[in-house]
Amino acid sequence: MSKPTLAQFQFQQVGVIHSCYRQKFGIPRQPGIVTAAEAELELLPPYNQENLIRGIEGFSHIWVHFIFHQTMNEGWRPTIRPPRLGGKQRMGVFATRSTHRPNPIGMSVVELKGIRSGNGKVILELGAADLLDSTPVIDIKPYLPYADAIPKAMGGFAPLPVTLAEVKFSEQARKKCETYQQRTGRQLITLIEQILGQDPRPAYLGETTHRRHGTALWDINVVWESRGDYFLVTDLEYNKDIKEPE
Structure with missing residues (x-):
């Protein structure tokens, strides 16, 4: 059997996030936890066209795929100390949602609250976002409840939401x-x-x-x-x- 070769891929930035979070410190560790946090996803040229989002208004939530742009130059780590474990135990990077990954790609499912367009701009209004201001977006997909929500799925070492202090x-x-x-x-x-x-x-x-x-x-x-x-x-x-x- 021949040895598999590693491929490299290049992605285009399709949009940028505008949010209340101006630094990493304070951003919730998962989307949906801070419901008062709203954000905007502005599509960038040549993707700032209404026909690219035609039909998206029928979905209540969307998947936003983005780049961890503030940590990508720090490199990746094979093991991570998850905050949910008190930072005392190490888990494999692929068993966590750490920002320090071989490829600095993140994903968030967020509420789609509205759409604005005009003067050459197309903006998606988002709710309960966990996205840093100026985050580069590389893809958008609709959230499908029947496929993306699995009621009996196991949460590993982070099974329950955090209780607010x-x-x-x-x-x-x-x-x-x-x-x-x-x-x-x-x-x-x-x-x-x-x-x-x-x-x-x-x-x-x-x-x-x-x-x-x-x-x-x-x-x-x-x-x-x-x-x-x-x-x-x-x-x-x-x-x-x-x-x-x-």
């Missing part, structure tokens, strides 16, 4: 959030509660309290810390040059 706000932080909501129409408080409730911290910080964290959303930085049995949002900062946390 309690999130509280300082008086100052809540006032700033309410002002921001009134100005932008964005449901910031609900979004923060859902993001922090699933504990976005690395596993090694799981027992750490009173340490300052920042989560970048749109044009703001949400400042928060763990208080043991709940998370406290202490402030809201406006920051146009938000960097990845150390």
